[in-house]
Amino acid sequence: MGMEWYVVRRVAWAVVATYLAVSLTFGLLMVTPNAGADVAAAQAAASGQDYDAVRERYLERRGLDRPVEEQYIDYITNILTFDWGYSFSQGEPVLAAIGDAWVYSAQYFVPAIIISALLGYGIGLYSALNRYTPTDYLGSFVAYFGISIPNFWFAIVLILLFGVVLRLLPTFYDSSVALLSVQNVKQLLMPVVVLSTASVAGQMRYSRAQAIEYARSAFVKTARAKGASEWRVLTRHILRVALVPLSTILIADVLAVLFAGSFIIETIFQIPGLGRLALEAIQQKDTPLVLATTLIPVFIAIIGNLLQDLAYVALDPRIDYGDR
Amino acid sequence: MQSTHGDSMSRRHTTTDQAEPLLRITDLRTQFDTDDGVVRAVDGVSFEVNAGETVCLVGESGSGKTVTAESITRLVECPPGEITGRIEFRGENLTTASAARLREIRGAEIAHVFQNPQDALNPVISVGKQVAETVRIHEDVSERAARKRAIDLLDRAEVPDPATTADAYPHELSGGMKQRVLVAAALAGDPDLLVADEPTTALDVTIQAQILDLLADLQREMGMAVLFITHDLGVVARVADRVVVLYAGKVMESAPVDSLFADPGHPYTRALLACLPGRGRESGSIPGDLPSPTDPPTGCRFAPRCPFAVEACTTDSHPSLYPVAQEPDTDRDGAGTTAGDSPDVSTPLSAAPLDGAASRDLETTGDGVNTAHVAACIFHGPDRDAAHLDREVSWTVAEPDGGGR
Numbered sequence: 013m014g015m016e017w018y019v020v021r022r023v024a025w026a027v028v029a030t031y032l033a034v035s036l037t038f039g040l041l042m043v044t045p046n047a048g049a050d051v052a053a054a055q056a057a058a059s060g061q062d063y064d065a066v067r068e069r070y071l072e073r074r075g076l077d078r079p080v081e082e083q084y085i086d087y088i089t090n091i092l093t094f095d096w097g098y099s100f101s102q103g104e105p106v107l108a109a110i111g112d113a114w115v116y117s118a119q120y121f122v123p124a125i126i127i128s129a130l131l132g133y134g135i136g137l138y139s140a141l142n143r144y145t146p147t148d149y150l151g152s153f154v155a156y157f158g159i160s161i162p163n164f165w166f167a168i169v170l171i172l173l174f175g176v177v178l179r180l181l182p183t184f185y186d187s188s189v190a191l192l193s194v195q196n197v198k199q200l201l202m203p204v205v206v207l208s209t210a211s212v213a214g215q216m217r218y219s220r221a222q223a224i225e226y227a228r229s230a231f232v233k234t235a236r237a238k239g240a241s242e243w244r245v246l247t248r249h250i251l252r253v254a255l256v257p258l259s260t261i262l263i264a265d266v267l268a269v270l271f272a273g274s275f276i277i278e279t280i281f282q283i284p285g286l287g288r289l290a291l292e293a294i295q296q297k298d299t300p301l302v303l304a305t306t307l308i309p310v311f312i313a314i315i316g317n318l319l320q321d322l323a324y325v326a327l328d329p330r331i332d333y334g335d336r
Numbered sequence: 337m338q339s340t341h342g343d344s345m346s347r348r349h350t351t352t353d354q355a356e357p358l359l360r361i362t363d364l365r366t367q368f369d370t371d372d373g374v375v376r377a378v379d380g381v382s383f384e385v386n387a388g389e390t391v392c393l394v395g396e397s398g399s400g401k402t403v404t405a406e407s408i409t410r411l412v413e414c415p416p417g418e419i420t421g422r423i424e425f426r427g428e429n430l431t432t433a434s435a436a437r438l439r440e441i442r443g444a445e446i447a448h449v450f451q452n453p454q455d456a457l458n459p460v461i462s463v464g465k466q467v468a469e470t471v472r473i474h475e476d477v478s479e480r481a482a483r484k485r486a487i488d489l490l491d492r493a494e495v496p497d498p499a500t501t502a503d504a505y506p507h508e509l510s511g512g513m514k515q516r517v518l519v520a521a522a523l524a525g526d527p528d529l530l531v532a533d534e535p536t537t538a539l540d541v542t543i544q545a546q547i548l549d550l551l552a553d554l555q556r557e558m559g560m561a562v563l564f565i566t567h568d569l570g571v572v573a574r575v576a577d578r579v580v581v582l583y584a585g586k587v588m589e590s591a592p593v594d595s596l597f598a599d600p601g602h603p604y605t606r607a608l609l610a611c612l613p614g615r616g617r618e619s620g621s622i623p624g625d626l627p628s629p630t631d632p633p634t635g636c637r638f639a640p641r642c643p644f645a646v647e648a649c650t651t652d653s654h655p656s657l658y659p660v661a662q663e664p665d666t667d668r669d670g671a672g673t674t675a676g677d678s679p680d681v682s683t684p685l686s687a688a689p690l691d692g693a694a695s696r697d698l699e700t701t702g703d704g705v706n707t708a709h710v711a712a713c714i715f716h717g718p719d720r721d722a723a724h725l726d727r728e729v730s731w732t733v734a735e736p737d738g739g740g741r
């Protein structure tokens with residue numbers, strides 16, 4: 013009984029959080045001078061027209077001169093009906109622009125997340141079970157290497173080495189290459205490596221710390237005393253318990269990588285993905301696109317949080333639903 | 337596969353018939369490499385456990401009793417830990433056994449119950465599955481069959497409504513109930529030796545008594561031997577056949593339980609007994625601290641806290657195990673108050689009073705190995721007067737004037 017109620021409350025909270033985020037963004041839009049209007053007016057003024065008149069006409073045409081409540085209802089309706097406006101910088105509807113860019117981002121961040129999760133948790137758990145051995149130290153070294161070197165620097169070094177000196181890989185991303193081709197895999201290789209290196213370290217250190225904590229725990233000793241193999245201890249006992257917090261960091265990681273790491277990587281490798289799209293939107297003062305690239309991460313974060321809470325329900329019988 | 341029911345039963349009978357003990361530990365040393373130096377947690381411990389009997393390992397925390405218990409099937413973490421010596425289980429040396437062999441033995445032949453039932457169960461797995469796990473590790477059975485066995489075992493461990501409880505998670509059960517679950521999981525492999533490490537310490541008194549009764553019942557039913565680790569002499573009096581007293585990683589005294597309580601041969605044992613409620617001292621601890629684990633004192637490790645200590649205690653090498661004179665079942669010469677009265681026994685012992693020689697001493701005591709009352713105190717050695725051990729020492733006032741440093 014407690015569990016269903018808990019799930020209902022979490023979902024309700026997700027809806028409320030989404031609504032608050034959307035409204036807050038609306039508030040920010042209202043107090044920000046309209047960049048599009050300013051640009052249009054400035055252009056008009058340059059060609060001899062009246063600045064204010066053009067500006068007003070611009071706002072009027074978009075219904076921005078109406079009372080705030082009306083605009084607000086419109087804005088919410090549009091978001092709910094997925095009518096997110098037209099991006100002038102991309103020359104297409106906002107959602108279409110995001111849909112196009114998303115494919116390019118996904119191509120490198122999905123493999124990078126999978127690789128870094130497998131590698132990070134793999135090395136971390138292995139290190140935890142083989143503490144103080146050379147392999148453990150090597151793992152730690154790799155982790156610190158990954159954490160210490162800046163993404164952009166590592167990317168440039170890779171480009172110089174494999175693209176310029178060895179000429180093995182293309183130095184930048186060419187979006188005309190077919191999705192399922194060797195060439196595409198080759199040009200994605202470096203972005204994937206750079207991105208994985210950055211997050212492998214964090215996941216490795218985290219999973220190592222987690223696993224060490226559980227490897228020392230009494231219930232693991234009980235399992236060993238029953239005659240369980242190391243593998244069984246790891247998969248049935250340590251992982252089963254560690255999965256709960258690990259799922260948290262994984263979701264957080266996905267989000268962080270998706271909307272922060274990708275700015276740098278997409279710029280360096282010239283990948284026309286979401287990061288680049290967001291950057292261009294800001295640079296060109298493309299308000300509808302900025303709005304979308306701001307709201308989508310918020311939505312994903314809220315949904316991610318919800319999924320994570322639901323994952324807890326599935327993974328951890330200890331949750332006291334009354335407290336939450 | 338390894339030990340089906342009938343198989344181990346028959347083996348148990350043969351071991352009882354033989355003179356060979358079920359478990360013989362000889363000169364066990366377990367040390368840990370730490371940043372502060374090498375900690376010799378167990379430093380030359382020898383004792384035996386016969387089939388079906390209950391041996392208590394007694395000592396304060398830090399005496400090395402848990403490490404001793406966990407060294408048997410190498411449950412101590414080894415890299416930092418290192419185990420040497422011989423641990424013979426039915427004649428097989430476990431210190432050199434492969435990890436795979438030890439896994440076969442753990443759970444199926446030697447089982448463990450640990451101190452804190454709150455932490456000893458995996459919080460996210462149902463208790464029935466955790467009991468069934470022991471079965472599934474050692475036998476090739478279906479999940480359903482294992483579950484049936486688990487419910488059966490929970491029933492034997494007197495868990496009420498076992499079929500429902502099997503689906504409960506640990507946090508839904510009380511501490512005593514969790515310990516019953518852990519006992520069920522330990523017995524699932526039908527072991528010949530159960531190592532119970534302070535199994536009742538974390539429980540409140542009435543539950544403690546219930547768990548002790550349960551263990552005693554199951555031991556009788558299943559005919560297993562129990563190595564019972566505790567600091568509580570009240571528990572010792574209740575469960576033990578024989579007692580091994582540990583202090584700072586060494587055996588101080590080893591005796592049948594009646595003999596130990598009636599006539600403790602080692603000052604440390606006396607101190608422990610004096611701490612029992614209603615035995616003189618009110619406060620529950622011996623004055624002074626345990627010696628440094630990285631740099632123990634030379635000579636007798638108890639010397640800094642011992643009211644009987646003389647100079648020889650700190651200059652000699654650590655005393656070997658000597659027979660305690662008034663042996664109820666030896667009854668050499670009624671009044672026998674000094675070890676000198678039985679030179680035929682103590683003379684060969686004095687030839688090798690070195691650390692680690694304790695094992696040989698045990699063997700030279702001959703057929704008395706399993707029943708003899710021995711203590712590692714200078715006053716039981718040759719040419720020493722043990723009589724003064726009988727003098728009354730009040731432990732509360734003993735320390736200031738008696739502590740010979």
Ligand code: SF4
Binds near residue numbers: 602638640712
């Ligand atoms: S050997 Fe000396 S110090 Fe040690 S217990 Fe005996 S009398 Fe005390």
